[in-house]
Amino acid sequence: MWFAKTKEETLEELGVDPSVGLSSAEAKSRLEKYGENKLKGKPKKSLISLFFAQLKDWLIYVLLGAALITLVVGEYVDTIIILLVVILNAIIGVAQEHKAEKAIEALQQMTTPTALVRRDGKIVEVPSHEVVPGDIVILDAGRYIPADLRLLESVNLQIEESALTGESVPSDKDADAIHEDPKTPVGDKSNMAFMSTLVTYGRGEGVVVRTAMETEMGKIAKILDEDTQDLTPLQRRLGELGKTLGTIAIAICALIFIIGWLQGRDLFDMFLTAISLAVAAIPEGLPAIVAIVLALGVTRMSKINAIVKKLPAVETLGSVNIICSDKTGTLTQNKMTVVKYFTLDHEAEVPNTGSGFEAAPDVKELIKTFVLCSDATYENGQGTGDPTEIALVVMGERFNLPREALHTTYRRVGERPFDSDRKLMSTLNQMEEGYRVHTKGAIDQILKISTTALVGGKIVPLTEEMKQRYLEASEAMSNDALRVLGAAFKTTDRILEPEEMEKDLTVIGFVGMIDPPRVEVKDSIHEAKMAGITPIMITGDHKNTAFAIAKELGIAESITQCMTGAEIDALTDEKFAKRISHYRVFARVSPEHKVKIVKALKDQGNIVSMTGDGVNDAPSLKSADIGVAMGITGTDVSKSASDMILTDDNFTTIVHAVREGRNIYENIKKSVIFLLSCNLGEVVAILASVLFFWPVPLIATQILWINLLTDTLPAIALGVDPGDKEVMKRKPRDPKESFFAHGAGTRAALGGLLIGLITIIAFAIGLNAEGYSLSAANIPAEALAHGRTMAFIVLAASQLFYSLAKRNNTKSIFQIGLFSNKYLIGAIIIGLLLQVLVINIPVLAAAFGMQPISLADWGTAIGLAFLPLIVNEIIKIFMRMREA
Template sequence: MWFSKTQEEVLQELQVNSANGLTIEEAKSRLEQHGANKLKGKPKKSIISLFFAQLKDMLIYVLLGAAVVTLIIGEYIDAIIILSVVVLNALIGVIQENKAEKAIEALQQMTTPRSLVRRDGEVKEILSEDIIPGDIIILDAGRYIPADLRLLETANLQIEESALTGESVPSDKDANALHEDPKTPIGDMSNMAFMSTLVTYGRGEGVAVETAMGTEMGKIAKILDADTKEMTPLQKKLEELGKILSYIAIGICVLIFIIGIFQKRDLFEMSLIAISLAVAAIPEGLPAIVAIVLALGVTRMSKINAIVKKLPAVETLGSVNIICSDKTGTLTQNKMTVVKHFTVSPLHNEPPVELIKTLVLCSDATFEHGQGTGDPTEVALVAFGEQNNLTKRSLDAEYNRVSENPFDSDRKLMSTLNKTRTGYRVHTKGAIDQLLKISTSAIVEGEVVPLTEELKQQYLRAAEEMSDEALRVLGAAYKDTDRLITSDEMEQDLTVLGFVGMIDPPRLEVKDSISEAKLAGIMPIMITGDHRNTAVAIAKELGIAHSIEQSMTGAEIDDLSDEAFSHKINDIRVFARVSPEHKVKIVKAYKAQGNIVSMTGDGVNDAPSLKIANIGVAMGITGTDVAKGASDMILTDDNFTTIVHAIREGRNIYINIRKAVIFLLSCNLGEVVAILTSILFFWPVPLLATHILWVNLVTDTLPAIALGVDPGEKGVMNEKPRDPKESFFAKGAGLRAILGGILIGALTLVAFYLGLNEHGYSLVSKDIPEGVMTYARTMAFVVLAASQLFYSLTMRSSTKSIFQVGLFSNKFLLGAILLGLVLQFAVITIPFLASAFKVHNLNLADWGLVILLALIPLTVNEIIKLFIRITRRKESA
């Protein structure tokens, strides 16, 4: 705790003399002991290891099993298709993971290349990576801090620490300050300077107390480097589903062999049947379809300014019920803005011209074409002048500055002496209480009057009201003189003009987005390094919180046990004055209660919590490379509203994936029902393994992908977030899948029976000719494929009819059904394909029959939905 020790104690502990610095020999020795001042990361994984890591998934094992099956039965083309899907999925995963793990590299790039140090009594410029504990570092404006420093000397030193604290205003530093509280937040450590922060004003000296991974930036790097990968709800469900399907496939194979032994069937025949059933139980295209649907979702989201780096993050968005957001730059505009002014005048609506002139002339910032340079507070003042047609450039040209008294943190004032037509005018800005001490008069209703005690109280009350609104108050005063005066004379007998209140204002569109999020059952939480009053004021304006009791500081978090904090957290909406470690603790506490947490931010200080959250969202414009590297999603417009749009998209994508999965399982169940029933009753098998593979990989896949891009349901944001533990088969979906599967399987057997019956045979006939069997299997094959294609239409909604949803609202699905029917017709009619699949062309009457049978599952499901709608209307009446 270097911040609690005096300069002398620190120098003594580090065994260094500030006047001379370390010797060359001592520096070499310490460099060997402590190592280079560089942030470290875990060794990079090779591309090969990344590739094989992508294959560690149960559904991938299922796919590989299907490939083995197709090789066994000699269908090499299908095997190549399946293996291609596996390789493609793995390659996509490698590319995504390679892009995602850039956070440590970005942190390493933030360390500065060269620094000024004092060694052997001389000031030298050395590589920042050669800095070691005990080095005396020289600081001046525009220079980055190379390590964590205990400041030894400061002269008006200000350091911009937003990367660590989230504060948009530079921090004043005081080398003589002491902070005895061990829980002092980083933003309040006025006697310390931290690696990778920027000196914006003044000068100073400090001794390096921590380097490399020991710095505050190093602590962030350690958190980012920790292995925090966690499966998304969808990944968990798919892995669970994959295991179930694989167990079912194995169970079916065992069952078939047992039945075959009892029925005294041919062992080779039973092997082919077992393979057919195993293939029927496994939806080979499922992993590929889910990946394609997510990828298409990513493309759609990029059009609404949300770039998703990791495919599963799209689905995770749909489950989000807490959005933890950084304040500065995310909920606010990340630029100080003058929002109020006060002068003792009845014309408060008129622009206070003289007040603005003084504030602009007594500033060193610039603001042109919407862009400013310099101290953020001064930029806000110059921008205020620009808004009132009092530009910095024109005022400087008219009133030339001839002298100045720079800002000093003790005086809390800055003054300039400017030439006027009749002489000179002093312009002073600073803390209102300090201005009142050195002023003797004030402007009241355009007249100069004595500054009475009553008038002073009026100024102080108005300033306090602004402060209560979390505004930063800055006063202005002036004095006319007919001669050049000294710096000390400048700040005497001034005339008070008034003051302005400024704040980093909230983004205009965020309030509506927060209201929409709340309606959708999502709780917005503000987490910031800024002061409590400022944070709560912004939170109140945006509708995040309604009282200061709903806020908590980092120091208060430290005072609570994990159990007490977990209990208290549900009542808090604003966390202020927090460190990166606090942000991680907050996100973890929410996750421990079963919440799906999105964390939004742009600074280095946000990166650890972005990585630990279920979904980390970084700002694309103002966000640091570190934040972007640690995130799952990047907002290209830095707009909080985009998160809400992305959540809506995520919810719809999950619903669509669920539709596709239920559809595929219904279809596969139909295949299992058809084959297993025929075996149990000692009937001929109605389908070959090649038929099942064709349906699973071609005619099922196209509608499943089309369901995956179904237009979103309009009321999706009027519902609460989905429970991540909710099963795929909740809300009757499982029952509908079973019913659909039984219908498809039964109708496939009906078609098979009709095909045999047409030629004078039945399901129990012996010695059925090969030609008759081929014809009957063709009818079963067509009904199986066509019924699944038509059934996809009814899967678009669990309650609305296909006409309520809009028959033509998903043109991709209509196209998929039409293409599927064309492909099925081609397989039946093109001779070499018919020969390969062992099928036969049907006559016109049979085509009509199979189409009629194929429409039955669709019709039955639509009737069920009608009864559901009628029942709900009665209940609500």
């Protein structure tokens, strides 16, 4: 219990002199002893275990079984093809998971990248993972704490500990305090500083007492280090599809073999045909295509600042209909900005861009006081220190009163630091003649300690009427969700003691400031609403402030749509769940409330995305369907608990990710429906010929060749189809929705029947050219080869052309752009060229049992092949008419 020890006891126990720090040799020795200062997650899986994990899928098991059967019957080429697809799928999955983990590791380093420590008597900057127990750490505003520290020195030190405590107000620290109660809460340990928290004000020093998993952060990380991920909707859909296809494949094998045996056909030929058709009935390209599409989706999303930790989470985004978002930094810019000022002579808005503006004399005095009574810095567009003070310094820059020039000209000679009880801060600066006190703080406190006011360039007595004007104006700003900060001054001819500064001041006026919304967020919220997604703001801010931002962004329309944490506590879980759909803003909430909100929303059947950055946000991130952690402000633990990380902490990125998720699902669905239609066509052609005692229009090698041709390039090209521009104008998809919903199954069946029918027709035309019909007996091999060549061309070409129809369910290929998917056009051209080569190269033609045909036959075959595409386009016309 380091918080119960004195500074001297702590230093003696750790064996370090604070004025010198550890020696380099001792630091190295302790690093070997204690290990690196990193939070440990679950043990990393080896590449081998990741590889085999990719094979744990029913569809993969069926494919492996098919590979074994083809091996037994001697179809070695087919065996190799199937195994290659399975291996490709596994390799892609391993590569993407490994890539995602690397991205996570890179993000984790953003939390505490470096630390200032005293070693060998010098202050040096070292990587935070090299900090060891006994290191003396130097603290100043804007720095993250690299490990748990026992403070040795604190000067106006304030640390933002919301990641641990959930308390949004920075904690005041006191190095001299000692807490003897062993049950002292983390938030009350004023003599300690904790890993991954942020210094917001003042300065200090501390000695490292705990590192890595022994820190407070590490303790929580251990509790959360569980892997209890549910299957996503896509995983469930594919699992069900795999079982169904496996069952169908086995049934087809048995049915065709039994019918052929009863008809007295050659059993071995029928067995080969049945097996080939069973393999064709299973779209073995599906696992690889899904993996490729998801992997490309993850890559695209990383370019829009969203890093997805697990591939299936991309698809889950497409079902999200509620986005719960933090306000600060996600919906807003996470930087306070002065937007208005008020003096008894002037009231105006502050320009939010540009510089070189002129100000009236009284406004200049107001700004000068604010800038001189601030410790923040602002250079080259970057500020350090308290966000409120940075905003005041930026205001000075806008009005030609830069901080550096003022602090150089009017040197500070004394100060009275900010105190949460007084709500004031004062500095004493040397002026041209004498000294001047500059005070800033709550306007009501400023008025209490002021006796005069600056009016018309003169100092006049402060009347009750003047006070009332100040209070009414400040109340108006507060009602607009602005944070009000007042300023006052007094001149003196001597250096005052701190206690003397805040008496008989001259009030100048005040400013109103706000953390403004991100410019692009309003459009993103509108887009989300158009897509049937409800944005909800969750914040620790006051109700009025939260509602003002929510109203401006279009999240809420009335204050009645806002609820506070206290109001949540007053309701039972059941009542809260029933009422939750009415609310759009939750203010003054704790991390515990976030979990309650997520559960209530999920109880109403919603698919919920939740953002968070603190350790205490981790439970709500895990409870949500999609937990979204902040990459900039987020803690290691929140990133570990999340499904996705935003590298820019921006709400707009979530909306972009949802759009990407929807398009990815649609592309996967296109590929699945296309593959099933094509494979159904093959089944129909073979099964019908067997049932009606006709010759089989395709032999085993021809079936497998066509299957290879259509199950690879065209299906993958559909999987990377450009996104539908109107995808965000539709409501979120029901996660329980089947791949075959909204008529997709009917259209797939119709497409398959058409493909099978025209294949048989082409076969009949080929036989007829040789003088035979389908029902003829003892058809010679040459006639069969002609008929099968025609069927072979039509079956392959019709599937290639049909892929164009599957790009959109209602729009014609000309509306979406015939050449807008260049990959698909390329796949069709390659497929047709391969068909020409197989038929016209004698060696290949002989191997596949085919023969060259005339140009007229080619014309007939290609004409038939266009029929499924044409029929599908006609159906779309009627669908568009019905929707109009």
